[in-house]
Amino acid sequence: MKDVLRPVRAIGRGIRSDIRRRLPYYLTDWTDAWNYRTVPATVYMFFCNILPAIAFAQDMFDRTEGAFGVNEVLMGSALGGVVFGLLAGQPLCIVGVTGPTTIFLYTIFHIIVPKHVNYFAFVAWVNIWSFIMHSLLALTNAVRYMRYVTQFSCDIFGCFINIIYIEKGIQILIKQFNSGDINSDRPHVDYSVYASAMFQIVTAMCVLVFGLASVVFSKTRIGYPWIRKFVADYSLPLIVTFFSGFTFFPGRIRKLQDIERLPIQSAFQPSESSRQFGREHGWFIHFWNIRVGYVFLAIPFAILQTLLYYFDHNISSIMAQQPKYVFKKPTTFHWDFFLLGCTTLVAGFLGIPAPNGLIPQAPLHVDCLALPQKDEKGRHYVLEQRFSNFMQGFATIGLMTGPLLKVLHCVPEGVLAGLFFMMGLPGLLNNELIRRLCILLRDPEIDRRLKRDTPADTEANNVKDEKTQSAHGSLTGASIIEKRDPSFKDGLKNVNNDDPSVNECYELSTYSKCEEEVIASPRVFDGTTLNEPPEEGVKTNKDLNPIVYDDSAMAEPSEFQAMPAIDVLQPISPDPLFTISRITLFKYLLLSAIGVAGEVGISQTIAAIGFPGVLFVLLIGGHFLSKLFPNDIDILDAPAADAFVMGGLEVGL
Structure with a gap:
């Protein structure tokens, strides 16, 4: 009888264990916020979260014929920040509207709307089923299987996200040439549209160049440390503010009449265009106004959404707990995933994009909260608190007021395109796959000098002893x-x-x-x-x-x-990748490139709804790498979670 009831007793054990470990620290999560680092972290994360969000709002407004506007995206980001700031077991993980979520929603739009189906009611049922699946996964302790996720699939997913960001920026700029009569056959063409489009491109490039320059400057030794820190913390909002105001400079720039700007709606109101897609009653969606057949048709869409959030959110939480920092408070994965299901349900009822973990905002949040104090290994301690996450979400609600919406309307679309480039290009260049590609294409002279200056037997012994640690730069x-x-x-x-x-x-x-x-x-x-x-x-x-x-x-x-x-x-x-053959590294990168191409390729078609399925295939395929590279797998791949995170994935007794 004891063995028969064991699976029953295991139900909800992970959630109970998470709450039991984390609840004693809840009060200190607020009292520890009385530190100066909380202020710049709150301000920085507010802008890091809100600026990409309004860029996504522009993209969704264009692709859904106005079904989603800026208020819907702001509400989704605010929902994630407030709820996870108050109730999450790991409040350092920033939650908001992500690029994959926008792809998911506008792909459903292009599939469902031509069939004359109530779009918002259908999305509500997708979220209802997704909430049920989130709850089942959390209650059955299925989140613990994140321990088997390796860096192989994480690198591919990160590369995919950065490519999508760059692509969206390019699409915004291309749209500027289609907004007027440039391609008209009439003898008199208004070339002011062409001039405005070129000006948007220049603005986007300026945002990108100045953004990259600020990142480079913050990592140099030029000037005082507080100046470099100020540039690192506040350069993004300052750049957006300047180039948004730049379009209002007097002279020829002011004469450009066709500069496209961020579309807005009334304060605290959904988009006017959303009424024709099933939002006739304001914010609350009447999800029962749909045929029964479409209720069950929403199940496969919910499965794909759950797979996406299972990977995306948990990886964001793992990246928010990097091993280069010291964390004293335990983390919670099962409870947070259940809480994510709850926010997904609320988002379905409100007709807004469902929030989930953000990359790279989550690790950037931890970087802002790093303290000068170090442990014996030289790792910095982190100010573990929930005030900054809660406040950045709460402040997002304030942007839905009339005056601040007018301010957001002043942002030109060229600045939004530049924001997409700023999110995608640095992340792509810092991706592990790009680093390994550079190693593959290295000068052969480096190999000759290594063989000349380092005895082969000593080199092999030194590297093999610590190859697992240094596979991703920890040595x-x-x-x-x-x-x-x-x-x-x-x-x-x-x-x-x-x-x-x-x-x-x-x-x-x-x-x-x-x-x-x-x-x-x-x-x-x-x-x-x-x-x-x-x-x-x-x-x-x-x-x-x-x-x-x-x-x-x-x-x-x-x-x-x-x-x-x-x-x-x-x-x-010191890089162990130099110890493996170029052929082996080439084969690994070829498999990774196929995975990236599969993700990007499917996202360009009506089948984009299935890109979480491709990601799931990559998760499974990563476990066969040991058979393809039995001698070098410890160097080529490693678990995504370290020992500290593994403890949070454990299911208590």
């Missing part, structure tokens, strides 16, 4: 150099104990970061500067390890002064 370049040159650490720390850049380089950064920091410093590892020769009789690292500091591998003195540390560090690579 520092300094630690590997120290393995090969024990005097490295002492030589580095003897440079100047008061120089935080050098110590931070050793303790925290990866190889590329370490190399970057040392180049920025005028000192080298033997305790001297470029302009000061070592004291007589003192052994330098070059004397202790002549193999690494080979004069034949170094540049001439004039070149060496310009780039002091390149030739010291370049022969030593």
Whole structure:
């Protein structure tokens, strides 16, 4: 009898375990918010969430014939922020309207509306069924299977999202050429539309260039640290504000009469055009005004939506708990997924886009809340609180007031296109697949120098010992150099104990970061500067390890002064990907490219509703990589969740 009742007793165990672990910290989630870092985190996340949201609002307004407007998207973002800020077990995960959700909704629109079906009632039933599936997955502890999700599918999904962002920006700019009489056969064509379209392109490129420049500047050592921090925290809203006002400058710019801007509606009211698609009674959707057959037709759509949110939201939560930070409070996955189902249900009743975890806003939120204090491993502590998430959601409601809607209407569509580029291009360039592609296309001279400067047996042993940790950048370049040159650490720390850049380089950064920091410093590892020769009789690292500091591998003195540390560090690579063959890496990237092409390709057709199914196939296919690459799987792939997150996926007794 005990074995028979065991599955019954397991129902809801994950939710109960999550609540039991997290509830004692609820009060401190509010009291810990009394810290200055809460203020910039709240402001930064408000703009990071709201600016992409209004860009999605523009895209959905165009693709659904006005069924969804800016107020619907704002309401969806506010719902996620307020509910998860108040009730979520992991309030650091930012929840709002995502790109995949918009694709899902306008694809349903193009399938259902031509059949003269009540669109909003049908979407409401999709969300009702999705809520039931969310609840069943949470109650049966199915979220724990996220432990089997690997980086393979995460990298493909991230690449897909960034490509879609870039594509949406391009589509907005192309639309500017179709808004007038440019292609008319009439003898007198109004070329002001063409001029306005070109101006929108210039505006979008300016937003992109200045946005990327602010990111680069915040990572340099130019100016005071507080200036760089200010640029990192507030550059995005300042850029949007400036280039929105730029379109009102007097002169020829002001004479452009056809600049398309963000469409708005009345304060706290849904879109006027939505009445013809089943919203005749205001915000609340009469979901019963639909034929019974379509109620059950909504089930397969709900399955796809549940699969999408199962992966997208939980991955966002995992990324909000990066191993480079120290977290003291337990996380909750089963309860949060059930709560996500509840917000999906409410979104269906209100006829708004259902919110779920946002990438990259979730990890950016944690970056803003990082504290100066570190643990013994050099990892920063995080201000774990729920005030910033709640307040950014609550402030979003304020944007639905009349005066602020007028302000949003001033944003030109070129700025929205630039926002899509800012979201997509940096994320694409920082994607793990792009990094591996660069390694595949590396200069063969690097391989020859590695073989010359590093004994093969020592290299293999050093890398194999820690290949799992360093597969995604967790092993520092300094630690590997120290393995090969024990005097490295002492030589580095003897440079100047008061120089935080050098110590931070050793303790925290990866190889590329370490190399970057040392180049920025005028000192080298033997305790001297470029302009000061070592004291007589003192052994330098070059004397202790002549193999690494080979004069034949170094540049001439004039070149060496310009780039002091390149030739010291370049022969030593901490990345285990250098230890596998190019053919193996090519095969892995080819499989990843097929996955990305499948996601992007299906999203361009009426079958875009099935892209969560492609994602699910990739999740399953990732487990067969060990059979294709049995010797290198630990380097090529790794679990998406680390040990701390694994603890949150456990089901308590």
